[in-house]
Amino acid sequence: MSDDDLCRLSATELLPRLRSGALTSARLMRAVLDRIDRLDTATNGITHLDPEAAMAGAEALDALLAKGEAPGALHGIPVTVKDLLRVRGLPMEMASYAFEGQVAEDDAEGIARLRRAGALPFAKSATPEFGHKVLTDSPIAGISRNPWDTSHSCGGSSGGAGIAAAMGFGPIHITSDGAGSGRIPASACGVAGLKPTWSAIPHETTSDVFGSLTVIGVMARTVPDLVLGFNAMKGPDRRDPMSFGSATPPVALPADPVAALRGLRFRLVMRTVNDWVDPEVEAAVLDAVARLTDAGAVNVGQIDDPVHDIGNALIVMRAYQYARFGHLMGEFADRMDRTARLSLTPGPQHTYDALANAQRARTEIFREVERQFDGADIYITPTIAAPSLPADQAQDGPLVTDGIDRGPLREAWYPYTIPQNASGHPAMSVPVGMSSGGIPIGMQIVGPWHSEQRLLAVAAAVEALMPWAHRWPPAA
Numbered sequence: 001m002s003d004d005d006l007c008r009l010s011a012t013e014l015l016p017r018l019r020s021g022a023l024t025s026a027r028l029m030r031a032v033l034d035r036i037d038r039l040d041t042a043t044n045g046i047t048h049l050d051p052e053a054a055m056a057g058a059e060a061l062d063a064l065l066a067k068g069e070a071p072g073a074l075h076g077i078p079v080t081v082k083d084l085l086r087v088r089g090l091p092m093e094m095a096s097y098a099f100e101g102q103v104a105e106d107d108a109e110g111i112a113r114l115r116r117a118g119a120l121p122f123a124k125s126a127t128p129e130f131g132h133k134v135l136t137d138s139p140i141a142g143i144s145r146n147p148w149d150t151s152h153s154c155g156g157s158s159g160g161a162g163i164a165a166a167m168g169f170g171p172i173h174i175t176s177d178g179a180g181s182g183r184i185p186a187s188a189c190g191v192a193g194l195k196p197t198w199s200a201i202p203h204e205t206t207s208d209v210f211g212s213l214t215v216i217g218v219m220a221r222t223v224p225d226l227v228l229g230f231n232a233m234k235g236p237d238r239r240d241p242m243s244f245g246s247a248t249p250p251v252a253l254p255a256d257p258v259a260a261l262r263g264l265r266f267r268l269v270m271r272t273v274n275d276w277v278d279p280e281v282e283a284a285v286l287d288a289v290a291r292l293t294d295a296g297a298v299n300v301g302q303i304d305d306p307v308h309d310i311g312n313a314l315i316v317m318r319a320y321q322y323a324r325f326g327h328l329m330g331e332f333a334d335r336m337d338r339t340a341r342l343s344l345t346p347g348p349q350h351t352y353d354a355l356a357n358a359q360r361a362r363t364e365i366f367r368e369v370e371r372q373f374d375g376a377d378i379y380i381t382p383t384i385a386a387p388s389l390p391a392d393q394a395q396d397g398p399l400v401t402d403g404i405d406r407g408p409l410r411e412a413w414y415p416y417t418i419p420q421n422a423s424g425h426p427a428m429s430v431p432v433g434m435s436s437g438g439i440p441i442g443m444q445i446v447g448p449w450h451s452e453q454r455l456l457a458v459a460a461a462v463e464a465l466m467p468w469a470h471r472w473p474p475a476a
Contacts, residue, residue, distance in 0.1 A: 003031035004168075010469070011077050011171035011225045018076035021065055025076030029058035029120060032078045036123070036169050042475050044144045045154070045163025047083055048091040049123035054078075057120050072118025074232055078170035079114055082158050083124040084131045085174060085216065086205060087111055090121075095129045095138035097335040098328045109240075110174065110201045110216050110233040117232045119172070126160030129337040130325055131176060131214075133157060133395040134184050134414055138337055143391050146188060147473035148439050152388040155185035161219045162189035167476045171220060172229040176203075178214035178317055179410075180383075180417025183429040186219055187383035187442025190431045190468060192459060193219040194226050197450050198424030200246040201230070202237035207324050209240050211359075213317050213421040221469045223430075223460040227251050230452060251453050257460035262296030264458065267372055267379040272308055272415045276406050278386040284433030284441040285382050291465045292458075300376050308368055310415055312361035313422035318343050319355045339395040366423040373448055378458060381416040383429040383442035389413070416444055426452050430459045431468040440468075 006014070006028055017023035033051050040046050061076050081087045084094055086104035088111075093099045106112075111121050126136050126144040136144040136159025144159045146152040147166045154162050158175035162185030165173050175182035177195040186193025194217050201216040203209070218229035231250040236243045254260040268289055270277060293299055326344050333341050348354060372379040386401055398405045399412040406412040420427040426449070429442040443462070447455045463469070 003034060006031045007035045007168040008472070010222045011074070011220070011228050012222070014077065014171065015075065019071040025058035025061040025120065026055060028076060029054050029078055029122065032170050039167055039475065040169070042145065042150055043147050043154070043163045043167060044142055045126055045160040045167065046080065046123050046169060047095070047126045047141050047160065048093070050090060053089055054120065054122035057122070061118065061120070072116065074114060074228060075118035077119045077172060079119045079121045079172045079174060080123045080125045080161060080164045080170055081111060081121050081174045082161055082176055083127050084176050085111060087121045087124065090124055093140065094131070095127050095141050096332070097140055098332040100140065108205045109237050113233050119232065123169070125158070125164050125173060127157050129340040130321060131157040131178065131181060132321060132337070132340045132343055134180060134409065135389070135393055135395055136160060136185070139335060145391050146388050146439065147475035148190065149388070149437065150475060151391055152439060153188065153391050153393055155188035155388060157181040158219065159185045162186055162191060165189065165191040165219045165221055166473050171225050173219040174229070175217045175219050176214050177217045177421065179314065179421050180414045182217040182219060183383050183417050183427060183442070183444060184414055186429040187440065188388040190440030190471065190473065191219055191221050192223055192226055192428065192430050193217065194230060194428040194452070194456070195420065195426060196230060196234070196452055197246065197426045199240050199242035200426070200450065200452065201233040202240040202243040204237055204239035208320055209242060211316065212320055213313065215421070223456055223463050224253060227253060227456055246450065248450050251456050253460050254457055257457050258295050258464050260457055261292060261461050264297040264378070265300050265376045266292065266297055267300055267376040268302055269372065269379055269381045273310065273411050274385055274415050276385065276412065277382060278401065280435045281382050281386060281441050285380070285443050288432040288443050288462060288466060289380060292461070295461065295465065303372060308365050308415070308419040309361040310410055310418040312358040313365060313418050314410065315349050315354055315358035316362060316422065318349055319358070322350055342396070362422045365419050369419050369423040369425050369446070372446070377454060378445055378447045381444045381446070383416060383444040384414050386413060387435040387437065387439035387441055420446055425449060426455055428455055428459055430462050432462065432466055
């Protein structure tokens with residue numbers, strides 16, 4: 001088997017070979033490192049890696065296996081981590097000159113759990129500065145590009161993870177998601193991405209464990225690989241009080257996920273605050289929904305025009321970012337991303353009244369999301385209203401298609417992904433088709449708190465009905 005063949009295998013396919021010693025961790029790591037070196041020039045998905053340390057870690061695992069030590073659940077699996085999360089020994093720059101040269105001395109807890117399971121966190125994936133937007137470019141790292149069409153964006157802010165998953169730069173990729181940051185690039189890059197329930201994976205390194213909208217998630221080419229990553233990281237941690245309710249059993253996919261769809265009740269939400277959806281996106285989602293109903297799932301209808309107060313949800317996020325990074329403006333403003341600088345500039349959105357009103361609105365968003373489950377087990381939306389945008393799209397520019405201004409991005413392009421961050425509900429994106437321009441299309445599945453078992457089972461059924469992992473982007 002060639003090195004490229006190895007890089008195209010899922011973690012579930014690699015693990016029996018690694019655990020038995022038929023494949024060494026060192027050979028797999030070398031294959032992944034070489035693939036990144038050859039192919040990432042066009043996509044710019046990986047911002048930091050230490051090849052010598054990565055190989056040393058892999059060789060150490062091989063030595064332990066040779067001594068007869070029992071391999072971990074993720075023995076030898078290379079894992080990339082978004083450059084907003086700490087990985088011991090790797091840079092922690094958050095795509096900002098303000099943190100240039102900073103190296104993490106320890107792992108975030110989720111990463112530490114992966115390492116204890118035998119995984120090898122070896123590289124940092126690209127993010128916009130501070131993860132502040134849904135497109136992945138920054139002054140320090142440049143533009144990250146969609147592997148299906150490098151003139152287009154990979155989405156954001158976990159855009160580097162989307163690239164890494166689509167390109168075969170390892171099987172499992174750790175993300176963060178504050179307004180769709182894990183689901184949007186999963187959709188744009190044609191892979192699966194999970195945003196778990198608020199703090200189902202502890203996020204103890206955030207500066208506000210009570211108020212942050214951001215959760216740690218996982219991205220992969222296959223649903224079983226998502227399960228591996230989620231199971232390894234989930235569970236309570238005393239440093240994150242919101243994680244205390246997450247002591248649920250490990251997710252186990254049904255033996256026949258399509259058969260398990262029988263009787264599943266779902267609601268389809270095609271529009272929220274947006275009045276336009278790309279016809280190809282709508283058709284792809286409707287096709288997926290038809291396959292679910294053909295398999296025995298039940299469409300219980302739509303609550304008309306659910307309107308989530310996404311503007312207020314973003315005030316909460318901007319307040320968090322301002323409190324964490326605003327002090328950097330004096331020294332680094334002239335080297336910041338233009339829209340990062342705008343989001344950190346004091347204004348009406350940073351007043352006490354604005355934040356208090358936004359927190360109240362967050363309660364209403366939670367109740368509105370919950371209302372979608374009246375008589376339903378899950379609800380389904382497009383992940384984004386149109387396939388990937390041009391690589392030079394401005395975060396504060398409108399969504400323009402066919403020469404028509406569809407409105408600001410947050411209302412016109414990604415209104416579906418913001419509410420679940422404010423409400424804490426789990427959600428995920430799965431591929432359901434391709435646009436005529438050759439860009440993947442994703443569908444979002446949303447469930448009640450701590451329903452990852454159900455969401456991942458439904459995603460596995462979609463994967464069985466509409467397989468996607470065999471498709472590789474031109475850049476790969």
